[in-house]
Amino acid sequence: MRPLIDMRSIQKSFGTNIVLNGVDFEVLPGEVHALMGENGAGKSTLIKVLTGIYDRDGGTIVVNGRDVHYRHPKEAERDGIVVIHQELNIIPTLTVAENIFLGREPKIGRTGVIRYKEMEQQAAAHLRRLGMDLNPRELAGRLSVGKQQMIEIARAISTNAKCLIMDEPTAALTEREIQALFSVIQTLKEQGIAIVYISHRMEEIFTICDRISVLRDGQFIGTKRVKETNVDEIVQMMVGRQIGERFPKRRVTIGEERLRVERLTKIGVFENVSFSVRAGEVLGVAGLMGSGRTEIMEAIFGARPFDEGDIYIDGRPVRIRSPRQAVEHGIAMITEDRKQKGLVLEMSVHENLTLPKLEQLATAGFIQSSKERDVVLSFIHLLNIKTSSPDLAVKALSGGNQQKVVFGKWLAMNPRILILDEPTRGVDVGAKKEIYEIINELAAQGVAIVMVSSELPEVLGMSDRVMVIHEGNVQAVLENDGLDQETIMRAATGGNR
Ligand SMILES: Nc1ncnc2c1ncn2[C@@H]1O[C@H](COP(=O)(O)OP(=O)(O)OP(=O)(O)O)[C@@H](O)[C@H]1O
Ligand SMILES: [Mg+2]
Known part of the structure; x- marks a missing residue:
């Protein structure tokens, strides 16, 4: 033919x-x-x-x-x-x-x-x-x-x-x-x-x-x-090589409660959302697109207002009204929409990686530029970001490499609570595994992780527990122990309340 x-x-x-x-x-x-x-x-x-x-x-x-x-x-x-x-x-x-x-x-x-x-x-x-x-x-x-x-x-x-x-x-x-x-x-x-x-x-x-x-x-x-x-x-x-297991195994002792959300409500968007995450734990969040998962996470991160509910960090009630306040409380959020919220495309890899960090350093009253370059190079190396130079504009990177820059940017601030929204969207198999390994490493260091994902193999492969959202409500919280895709899908489409 x-x-x-x-x-x-x-x-x-x-x-x-x-x-x-x-x-x-x-x-x-x-x-x-x-x-x-x-x-x-x-x-x-x-x-x-x-x-x-x-x-x-x-x-x-x-x-x-x-x-x-x-x-x-x-x-x-x-x-x-x-x-x-x-x-x-x-x-x-x-x-x-x-x-x-x-x-x-x-x-x-x-x-x-x-x-x-x-x-x-x-x-x-x-x-x-x-x-x-x-x-x-x-x-x-x-x-x-x-x-x-x-x-x-x-x-x-x-x-x-x-x-x-x-x-x-x-x-x-x-x-x-x-x-x-x-x-x-x-x-x-x-x-x-x-x-x-x-x-x-x-x-x-x-x-x-x-x-x-x-x-x-x-x-x-x-x-x-x-x-x-x-x-x-x-x-x-x-x-060009064998990569082995897609989801690397993790051995972590789960510690104290880090984040607790009680009865979080935004009328018409989500309702009575309560859950908690502990140090070293990965809580997967499943649900159909439009179920309100992203909106809930943005509310916790201070990026959108809510009507009612309380947020506790380390058992103490906190008031978070802006992402800046969330960052001050040690919360980082890696968003699904890297083009709109995660990156400044015109700026270089270096500048993007140091955006939140710069604020930290600036409040400390000084900027150590040679140290900063080391940090940037170590992140490029750690995440295996394919860029010809740290000074290349982020928009010239391929989609998956842009996502790694988003990761690096937030990791640079050493979060205690990490919210991930579709962390591996558009990321290739090798890089996915690298990101999973970073997630595991952070969990091992005691970071509490909330991971929203539409890829069920990823949810099952990475989470300790899975929270399923349906039409703005918590439909189920399931232990990831013999859990399968069908059970999650059933809950995500409104089954077994
Ligand atoms: N306009 C550009 N200027 C400079 N370099 C570029 C430009 N467009 C692409 N590149 C480089 O070309 C290489 C290939 O990029 P491309 O976007 O084709 O990758 P891809 O296979 O589509 O990756 P992905 O799966 O991440 O989308 C990358 O290293 C990227 O940085
Ligand atoms: Mg591409």
């Missing part, structure tokens, strides 16, 4: 940093092709080179048997290649139909007047064809991230896409939305549309993909058929 896309010997550098070094990548019509590799391996860059966001330094790209050199993603779209980026391009104040046909609305003659009825009918037809349960008249901003992503897929299909490229499409989706996405992918495949799927989640890749191509440090390692390979082999290809 003639490949739809055939990239050969692709070469790309940023300054002296060689990011793609002779990469081959081929996509066949109607296949689901995973692109895998550790953080910073060059996956997103390869896609950007394909679609003309970046200019390549060398190599050839053949699409449909024709040599191409796109200068802009619009040119790639004309050939049927559409990318769905992790940051969705949805306009919240427009309807589903308006978003699907944005810039291509059917108009009455040349008047510029939009034929709403026709547009909504066409949108409905596309949605039906994809098996999507969406109302064309609904405002996009009212929909969940999963549904907004469906709009983007529908938009791509309505332009007659032949190849849909999804860069970490499930990172922000709930379990149910992921299932819906998989069935849409199946439908697309049956219609002969090729899909390039970038994800760090092994389970997903092995469920929906036909072939897997692996990059490591900008080199092309190989392409395997899913039927003829296994997780261990792919991990080995990605990291």
